[in-house]
Amino acid sequence: MAAPRDHRVLIPVDVLGGESVPATVIEAFASVPVVLLGYRELPDQTGTDQARDQYGARARAELEELHTAFEDAGCLDVTSRLVFTHDRLQTFERIAVEASCDAVLLLNPAPVLESILVAIRGEVNLEHIAQHLETLLAGTDLTVTFFHVVDDETDRERGTELLDTAVAALADTGVDRGRIDSSLVVDGSPTAAILDAARGHDLLVVGESRPSIRRFIFRDRAKTLAKGTVDPVLVIRGEYLEADDTELTVDDTELPIDGETDKSTADDADGPDNES
Template sequence: MAAPRAHRVLVPIDVLGGEAVPQTVIDAFASVPVVLLGYHVLPEQTPSDQARDRYEARARAELDELHDAFEDAGCLDVSSRLVFTHDRLKTFERVAVEASCDAILLLNPAPVLERVLVAVRGDVNLEYIARLLGALLTDTDLEVTFFHVVPDEDERERGTELLDAAVSELVDAGVDRGRIDTSLVVDGSPTREILEAAADHDMLVVGESRPSIRRFIFRDRAKTLAKGTVDPVLVIRGEYLEADDAEAVDDTA
């Protein structure tokens, strides 16, 4: 049986749009390999070569500063890419596949990062999510709450079993049981309940449920979650996503 590879997180940053990575996030993600994706979205009529000539030096300087900040925080495996693109969604998807990233971190301000909410779905790979969370939480004091919504009382027992399984997987991944909590909601709207629970936490973690990063993050429920929370959102990819699922875009600087 092959040993599992190190987990890797993609962090897209609008380097010329004033987007920053809070120090709390840098510290929290210093224990896992990180790929910093500095990007700048171009108007449809602007050629990529023209944009590189005009913006590359400034964008690269901003990205290099972030790269240094992750290294200063103790991240031993941090790499960076700079892209000028007409379609950021395709770019995120392509780079995540090319760089073998397990998750994508959608940035939001995070002045405090102490409590993590993990929205558990019945069809996610709990072991896979727990391994990544275990690697992320290694050198932190972050507390985790597994959260699940069931449609009615008939499903309460199944939901409780699902949450218990999630806790067991995370404990097996090396996280102390005292740092893990669970929350079950019966007969509620999953999106609304997740957003309400996220308001009491500092980061939201969701699992990918379709074989396309772009479909999951930027459409349907996850788009609402990403826009509806003021916290960072970590989207954990499904293991089944292969490189040939992504659409190639020639936008790498």
């Protein structure tokens, strides 16, 4: 029997760009192991060493303040990473694998956080998604609506069965059935339908649509949804993704936080700033 998963969440924050984590999100994720990724994406012409020397102390202070906010909210498992990078999306993916994160939270403002919309497209990973939701719901009054879009009426029965399976999977984890709802929509444009439905909720949860981390999980529908909604978007990674399967090229510089080893030398080795 496999060991239980921690359902760790990566939360990237542009600490030098004025981005912060809403208090509502901090409270909602207090029961979940969290990896805070303070980052700053740099123009190609700006070296990571230069940015580290110029902005490192300020970025570290901002990240440590955010780290403390999670601890004060009762988060017992929070770690921090700080990076300067030329490709933030690639860095998000790499850190998600390195830190064994099951999900990545793409931040948006969250004045209130009471209801979650979970957009599902198939049976793959439903149990994994349910387990992650159960961890997130622990100690909160959050409600969940599973949402599915079908192309035409001929698919309605199949879609209804899928939603019933998702609801049952979450209820089987011990979540009160009264906190779980479902909704089926017939629409030829799934992304537009999801964005429309998300307006009535406070957090959007989606799964990866690619079978490999190398296909860049944020360059598919999840990225489009994150740009189109005013809600935070939680991207739950497929549990079939393993660190050994990745072949990512990195060009970011990490600063040590919480006693981590400074990996700047190793990580910059393939970056553009070390060209001879």
